Amino acid sequence: MRKQQYPGLLALIAFILLQPAAVIAQTSFQFQYGKLTNPFSGASEYTSILTVQQAAQWQYGDSFFFIDFLEDGVPDGFNDKSIYGEWYPTLSIGKLTNTEISIGPIRDISIIAGFxxxxxxxxxxxxxxxRASWNVPGFFFVNTDLTALVDASSGTAHGGAPTTSNSFVFDINWGTAFGTDSQTFGFFGHAEYIGSQTNEFGSEVKSWLLVQPQLTYDLSKAINGEGNTLFVGIEYQYWWNKLGTTTTENVVQLLVVWQL
Structure with missing residues (x-):
């Protein structure tokens, strides 16, 4: 892999490595397999996704990142040994000011900087x-994020996708677990809406809605009674106007999670 080909991804990885030391961190490796659609060709191919993911808390906020490694086995310029990553560090206003922020069901407000x-x-x-963090009974966390979407890509002149105008993102993300003493299920996920944009050629990039809930079963708990290590389940992906096109995707993917 030549460094000059992926400056955006390398910058993201560098930012992640420079994040403050976590007080509490949970790292997992995920494998997903399902038939995903190339929204530019309309073809659907079975795609393997290996994900490295970490959720962490530190003195003044939280951090969440993941890096996906995708391969669909078809050399069409889409999901061809592709690497995709996101990172969302936050600064908690409550922790920064050492005060309790409580506005009805909202338990904290944070500044978020995503990449x-x-x-x-x-x-x-x-x-x-x-970010607004909510008190919702039965959930580990429920957050709503409202952010700008600022394009810093190099565009087609440097061999990339067309640059786009800036837009906004609204995202809700959640996590909970339920079950019995011997059987545990997890329900995690997020839903995002991204506003429409215009690319460097003047064409519309449509607004889209992406919903990705995961339902998992704690297999390690069923095997050894301790649990919280090996999970199996599914991820359902609904993507309306996938990547700003007119393609709508409905797909269920196999999901295996190994949690450290």
Missing amino acids: NADSDANVLKYLPGV
């Missing part, structure tokens, strides 16, 4: 904004 990068399309996006 998205893709190797196939040579894309880099910045997502500065605000």
Whole structure:
């Protein structure tokens, strides 16, 4: 892999490595397999996705990142040994000011600074904004994020995807678990809406809605009674106007998670 080909992705990885030391961190490796659609050709291919993911808390906020390694076995310029990553560090207003922030069901407000990068399309996006963390009974966390979507990509002149005008992102993400003493299920995921944009050629990039809930079963708990290590389940992906096209995707993917 030549470094000059993926400046956005390398910058994202560098930012992640420079993040403050975590007080609490949970790292996992995920494998997904399902038939995903290339929205530019309309072809659907079975695609393997290996994900490295970490959720962490530190003194003044949180951090969440993942890096996907995607391969669909078809050399069509889409998901061809592609690498895609996102990172979302936050600064908690409550922790920074050492005060309790409580507005009805909202338990905290944070400043969020997101980064998205893709190797196939040579894309880099910045997502500065605000997060509201909610008190929802039965859930580990429920967050709503409202951010700008600022394009810092190099565009077609440098072999990447067309640059786009700036837009906004609204995202809700959640996590909970349920079950019995011997059987545990997890329900995690997120849903995002991204506003429409215009690319460097003057064409519309449509607004889109992406919903990705995961339902998992703690297999390690069923095997050894301790659990919280090996999970199996599914991820359902609904993507309306996938990547700003007119393609709508509905797909269920196999999901295996190994959690450290």
